[in-house]
Amino acid sequence: MTRDELAGRLTEMFRGQTEAASDGQRASVRRWQGMDRFYRQVQRAAAQVLDVPEEAQAVMEDLIALAEPLRDDVVVWRGVRSVDETFGFPAEHLEDVVGAARVAAQFFATSADRGIVEGEFTEPAISPALLRVRARRGSHAVWVPPLGNEENAGQMELLFLPTVQVRILGVDRSGDMPIVFVEVSDG
Numbered sequence: 001m002t003r004d005e006l007a008g009r010l011t012e013m014f015r016g017q018t019e020a021a022s023d024g025q026r027a028s029v030r031r032w033q034g035m036d037r038f039y040r041q042v043q044r045a046a047a048q049v050l051d052v053p054e055e056a057q058a059v060m061e062d063l064i065a066l067a068e069p070l071r072d073d074v075v076v077w078r079g080v081r082s083v084d085e086t087f088g089f090p091a092e093h094l095e096d097v098v099g100a101a102r103v104a105a106q107f108f109a110t111s112a113d114r115g116i117v118e119g120e121f122t123e124p125a126i127s128p129a130l131l132r133v134r135a136r137r138g139s140h141a142v143w144v145p146p147l148g149n150e151e152n153a154g155q156m157e158l159l160f161l162p163t164v165q166v167r168i169l170g171v172d173r174s175g176d177m178p179i180v181f182v183e184v185s186d187g
Contacts, residue, residue, distance in 0.1 A: 006074065006112040007145070007156055014143035017068045021147055028062035029147040031055070032159075043106045046162040063107065066147070067140040067161050069186070076110035076158050078131040079121025083178075091127040094171045094180060101167035108164050108184060110135070112156035120155075129178045136185040139164060160184055 001009070011018075021029075032039050041056035042063070083091035110133050111117045118130060135141070135158070144157035169181040 003113045010143045013071050018146040025062045025066050026147050028059040030149050031059050033148045033152045046106045066142045069138045069140050073137050074135050076133045077114045077117040078110045079117040080129040082126035083129050097168050101165050104164045104166055106162050108160040110158045129180050131180050131182050134183045139186050
């Protein structure tokens with residue numbers, strides 16, 4: 001399936017989400033996308049860190065309220081600039097944790113466009129990896145393009161809730177950077 005076919009499928013799948021979104025929820029999606037990296041504060045709220053701004057808490061709550069379950073499995077992508085920072089161990093140990101699962105504890109951002117992920121979300125590279133994410137039917141997510149800033153719609157972001165379970169299925173090291181096969185589900 002091409003990126004455009006997947007984007008069309010997600011747009012149709014989340015049509016109800018788009019139609020039901022309030023102006024305030026749409027503003028929260030745009031705030032999440034902000035170029036000032038405010039999403040970091042929202043991630044801190046999702047991780048239940050104390051002393052986060054009220055605005056970050058409100059954006060987090062709006063994103064959670066917007067989420068709807070996937071009607072079908074889909075494959076999306078996520079870039080990792082540093083395996084060490086993302087997973088908590090060096091890239092050479094990825095194979096050691098195949099089969100391991102954990103709750104994300106923060107929003108889990110993905111894209112329907114592998115090229116965008118490789119070009120924008122693995123740089124600056126420390127120990128980069130590409131995650132091929134099989135998102136399971138029933139996983140709650142927000143399809144960002146029809147709700148957010150038009151200039152960011154090309155990122156084709158599919159955003160999973162902080163409660164999503166991430167399971168590592170395998171690793172492919174045949175390319176320039178490892179591809180980590182993961183599965184996300186609502187548990």
